[in-house]
Amino acid sequence: MIDKNHLRILFVEDLVSDVDLAVLELLKEGLRFEHKRTDSSDEFIKALKEFKPDIVISDYMMPSYNGMQALIDTREFDPLLPFIMFTGSMNEETAVECIKAGANDYVIKERLTRLPFAVKEVLEKHRSQIEKKAAEFLAKENQNKLQIIFRLAPVGIGLVVDQVFREVNDTFCKMTCYNRRELLGKNVKMIYSTNKGYKNVGIVKYWQNPEKGTGSTEARFKCKDGRILDIVLDATPLDKNDPAKGVIFTALDITERKQREKELWASEEKSRSIMENSADAIFISDPRGKYVYTNKAVTDMLGFASEEMKRKTINDIIPQNKKDEYLEIFEKVLSQGKAYAEVELLKKDGNFISADLNSVLLPGGLVYASCRDITERKRTQKELLDHRDRLEELVKERTEELSNAKKEAEEANRAKSEFLANMSHEIRTPLNAILGYTDLLNSLLVEKIQKDYLNSIYLSGRSLLKLINDILDLAKIEAGKLELEYDYVEAYSFFSEFERIFSLKVLEKGLKFILDISSGTPSGLYIDEARVRQIIFNILGNAVKFTSEGSIILKVFVENPRVVTSSKDKVEELIDLVIEVSDTGIGISNKIKDLIFEPFTQVGSLEKTGGTGLGLSITKKLLSLMNGSISVRSKPCRGSTFTLRIPAIAYRKDYAIPKSDILIDPSEIIFEEASILVVDDVKYNRSYIIDALRNTHLKIIEAEDGATALKMAKEIVPDLIIVDIRLPKMDGYQLLSKIKSVKKLKQIPVLAYSASVLKTQKERINKSDFSGLLTKPANVTELYLTLMNILPYKSLKKDESELLVSEPDMIDEIINLPDMVNALETDYYEIWKPFSIRQPISEIHDFADKLVLLGLNHNSGMITGYGKELISAAESFNIDALLKLIKKYKVLVENLRNSVKT
Ligand code: ADP
Numbered sequence: 001m002i003d004k005n006h007l008r009i010l011f012v013e014d015l016v017s018d019v020d021l022a023v024l025e026l027l028k029e030g031l032r033f034e035h036k037r038t039d040s041s042d043e044f045i046k047a048l049k050e051f052k053p054d055i056v057i058s059d060y061m062m063p064s065y066n067g068m069q070a071l072i073d074t075r076e077f078d079p080l081l082p083f084i085m086f087t088g089s090m091n092e093e094t095a096v097e098c099i100k101a102g103a104n105d106y107v108i109k110e111r112l113t114r115l116p117f118a119v120k121e122v123l124e125k126h127r128s129q130i131e132k133k134a135a136e137f138l139a140k141e142n143q144n145k146l147q148i149i150f151r152l153a154p155v156g157i158g159l160v161v162d163q164v165f166r167e168v169n170d171t172f173c174k175m176t177c178y179n180r181r182e183l184l185g186k187n188v189k190m191i192y193s194t195n196k197g198y199k200n201v202g203i204v205k206y207w208q209n210p211e212k213g214t215g216s217t218e219a220r221f222k223c224k225d226g227r228i229l230d231i232v233l234d235a236t237p238l239d240k241n242d243p244a245k246g247v248i249f250t251a252l253d254i255t256e257r258k259q260r261e262k263e264l265w266a267s268e269e270k271s272r273s274i275m276e277n278s279a280d281a282i283f284i285s286d287p288r289g290k291y292v293y294t295n296k297a298v299t300d301m302l303g304f305a306s307e308e309m310k311r312k313t314i315n316d317i318i319p320q321n322k323k324d325e326y327l328e329i330f331e332k333v334l335s336q337g338k339a340y341a342e343v344e345l346l347k348k349d350g351n352f353i354s355a356d357l358n359s360v361l362l363p364g365g366l367v368y369a370s371c372r373d374i375t376e377r378k379r380t381q382k383e384l385l386d387h388r389d390r391l392e393e394l395v396k397e398r399t400e401e402l403s404n405a406k407k408e409a410e411e412a413n414r415a416k417s418e419f420l421a422n423m424s425h426e427i428r429t430p431l432n433a434i435l436g437y438t439d440l441l442n443s444l445l446v447e448k449i450q451k452d453y454l455n456s457i458y459l460s461g462r463s464l465l466k467l468i469n470d471i472l473d474l475a476k477i478e479a480g481k482l483e484l485e486y487d488y489v490e491a492y493s494f495f496s497e498f499e500r501i502f503s504l505k506v507l508e509k510g511l512k513f514i515l516d517i518s519s520g521t522p523s524g525l526y527i528d529e530a531r532v533r534q535i536i537f538n539i540l541g542n543a544v545k546f547t548s549e550g551s552i553i554l555k556v557f558v559e560n561p562r563v564v565t566s567s568k569d570k571v572e573e574l575i576d577l578v579i580e581v582s583d584t585g586i587g588i589s590n591k592i593k594d595l596i597f598e599p600f601t602q603v604g605s606l607e608k609t610g611g612t613g614l615g616l617s618i619t620k621k622l623l624s625l626m627n628g629s630i631s632v633r634s635k636p637c638r639g640s641t642f643t644l645r646i647p648a649i650a651y652r653k654d655y656a657i658p659k660s661d662i663l664i665d666p667s668e669i670i671f672e673e674a675s676i677l678v679v680d681d682v683k684y685n686r687s688y689i690i691d692a693l694r695n696t697h698l699k700i701i702e703a704e705d706g707a708t709a710l711k712m713a714k715e716i717v718p719d720l721i722i723v724d725i726r727l728p729k730m731d732g733y734q735l736l737s738k739i740k741s742v743k744k745l746k747q748i749p750v751l752a753y754s755a756s757v758l759k760t761q762k763e764r765i766n767k768s769d770f771s772g773l774l775t776k777p778a779n780v781t782e783l784y785l786t787l788m789n790i791l792p793y794k795s796l797k798k799d800e801s802e803l804l805v806s807e808p809d810m811i812d813e814i815i816n817l818p819d820m821v822n823a824l825e826t827d828y829y830e831i832w833k834p835f836s837i838r839q840p841i842s843e844i845h846d847f848a849d850k851l852v853l854l855g856l857n858h859n860s861g862m863i864t865g866y867g868k869e870l871i872s873a874a875e876s877f878n879i880d881a882l883l884k885l886i887k888k889y890k891v892l893v894e895n896l897r898n899s900v901k902t
Contacts, residue, residue, distance in 0.1 A: 082125075158248075820896070
């Protein structure tokens with residue numbers, strides 16, 4: 001292996017001893033080397049290739065080879081390989097020949113000591129020669145590269161000396177459309193578009209530059225074809241210390257970029273103009289909050305000029321107490337890209353405005369904010385709010401006033417009703433007296449004229465009484481005081497009554513009464529009996545009153561039968577009830593047809609017709625309470641037909657009149673032993689029942705609330721439970737369902753005990769599991785009747801007609817008893833007699849009035865009481881009660897007669 005670190009010496013020598021001597025000498029001089037000896041041409045050439053010597057030392061004279069030939073072979077192999085000729089005696093010619101042939105040195109064998117120095121020197125020379133060559137090579141390489149760069153660089157490059165082009169590259173030529181020849185040697189001025197441009201760049205910027213031409217600037221070149229180019233010109237002097245050596249420049253064509261910039265600028269100009277003219281105030285600030293742009297609206301809004309604004313930051317135009325809050329908003333824009341807020345901004349004059357702020361982060365980190373002045377809006381809003389508050393206050397005040405007014409009105413209405421009720425009572429009593437005495441006086445008077453006067457007084461009194469009763473009814477309806485009381489009535493007997501009631505009048509006037517109840521009419525109708533009776537009574541009354549010949553027809557039929565499912569899944573069968581009253585009387589003209597339902601409308605005088613003009617308006621109002629309607633068909637002199645329609649009436653197909661109804665004498669009813677649990681939180685209500693049932697076999701147990709009641713019921717299992725509907729905590733309905741859910745209590749009848757007789761309440765009770773309703777305060781009769789329906793009892797009653805309602809008189813206190821009994825058995829008896837067959841309400845009313853008067857005159861509470869009961873039955877159109885009371889008359893008179901006898 002060849003050690004490259006060692007010097008390698010190839011000897012060409014036939015004498016080994018000479019080589020040894022030379023090696024010794026070289027070693028002596030400190031050279032470290034390897035060596036090889038050859039002495040033939042072939043060996044030598046092979047060694048050159050394989051041994052790769054750093055130096056050849058060759059003998060000049062050899063038997064088979066010679067030094068000159070070795071030199072030639074060496075130079076052929078490597079023209080620079082160091083070669084020293086090593087020779088014996090040598091003359092000057094040989095030396096010149098060797099050097100000429102390319103040897104680097106020669107050493108004479110006799111002067112062998114020189115050999116190391118010659119070797120060192122030759123090697124040194126060789127090294128520097130090699131380095132020089134390499135450097136030359138490299139320099140050439142670089143120059144080539146630079147040449148390529150210079151030629152192909154994408155920017156124009158050139159050398160200018162004393163403002164004259166000395167060199168330019170292809171790109172510069174291409175850029176300017178000039179060729180090299182046209183440029184080189186010419187003043188650079190030729191390339192500038194204007195003289196001024198040249199001066200500005202070439203003289204001002206370039207020559208006056210302290211570093212003599214170093215720098216970058218923009219210039220405009222004019223091409224050969226006339227195009228103007230925008231150029232970025234960079235220049236550097238070749239030698240800073242010697243400007244005369246010229247300047248290297250690069251020229252970059254930025255025409256396109258400039259054009260784009262221009263276009264961009266134009267479009268920016270557009271947005272700028274839009275921003276400038278925007279009605280909203282626009283602020284653009286840098287990320288530190290310093291304003292870089294504000295539009296005109298900002299100036300208008302805040303009073304600061306644009307230039308002033310550029311010296312400001314956000315901090316300068318916000319209220320100091322809100323600084324943190326607003327800077328947070330600004331931070332939010334920077335971090336999240338946008339923010340919206342309502343802000344206050346400081347004006348130049350020191351005032352603040354309110355503004356809606358909409359802010360976004362622009363590309364490049366600028367913050368855009370548009371603000372709209374909402375001071376006015378806020379002010380208006382505040383005003384509106386103030387107004388609203390004020391209005392609310394006003395409304396409140398007004399509501400209060402109205403509610404007070406309503407209360408007052410209600411109070412007034414109640415007072416009115418009360419007043420009317422009181423007044424009618426107050427008027428009725430003396431009026432009764434007037435009427436009574438008129439009647440008495442009538443029997444005393446003989447003169448016709450006096451009798452006529454008296455009759456006038458009587459008739460006027462009667463009218464007055466009716467008027468008062470009507471007004472009272474109307475007032476009641478108007479005040480909403482009139483509540484309907486629904487129950488089932490037996491249709492046939494109900495409508496037949498009218499025939500009986502009007503029979504006398506009809507007979508008197510020679511009219512025909514036809515009752516036409518359609519066969520489809522169900523037997524049981526769920527209506528307010530008294531009020532429907534009052535309605536029909538009014539209409540029939542008018543028909544009879546305004547008809548002098550012909551007939552009166554009362555026609556009853558039903559329409560629109562249907563099955564309705566209520567919200568609680570309760571199925572109800574309903575019909576509309578239609579009642580038609582036709583007469584052949586005077587008829588009604590079109591002119592007053594619409595008026596007759598208004599109060600106080602009548603044809604003819606009160607005296608003539610005997611009416612008040614209130615009947616139809618009461619009728620209409622009552623009907624509308626029942627959701628019903630009334631209409632009339634009529635022609636003058638051709639009679640009238642009034643049609644009454646009451647919709648949605650519940651009905652029963654097979655309905656029979658319940659038997660015992662009224663007037664119970666407790667002493668005649670003997671209940672069998674039974675226990676009753678009375679549940680009511682009010683002690684009085686419980687005590688009332690206990691007292692009322694004191695002398696019976698009934699055992700009353702009390703409970704004051706639902707829970708106790710339930711407990712007691714389970715313990716004693718009573719025969720009947722009476723439950724107050726409005727119990728505290730657990731109400732009556734809840735208690736009922738609890739009772740019904742206990743097996744051993746399930747069968748026990750439970751009565752509802754309620755002060756309310758409202759229609760809805762009654763309906764609810766009807767639909768529930770309650771066995772019946774006991775109204776508070778229940779009178780003894782009602783209580784007994786209700787209990788008799790449930791509990792077993794025995795009746796000691798002989799005859800219903802013997803029952804007395806009013807307290808029996810203390811006979812001794814009656815003034816002139818025989819006279820009274822006499823009157824009752826004669827005059828009064830005559831009036832009474834037909835009532836057992838027919839019951840004309842108004843006549844019975846008159847009769848009752850007279851009885852009251854008679855009772856008062858003789859101090860007989862029994863007669864007065866009886867009269868009053870008759871009046872009340874007549875006024876409530878309670879025919880059953882009337883019948884029973886009329887029947888009682890005879891018993892009453894008989895009893896009194898017996899008292900006279902005794
Ligand atoms: P009044 O108590 O005076 O009868 P109503 O309100 O009952 O008052 O009737 C008002 C008026 O309507 C009557 O005065 C009469 O003019 C007219 N009118 C009512 N019913 C009839 C009828 N059947 N025939 C003719 N006119 C009638």
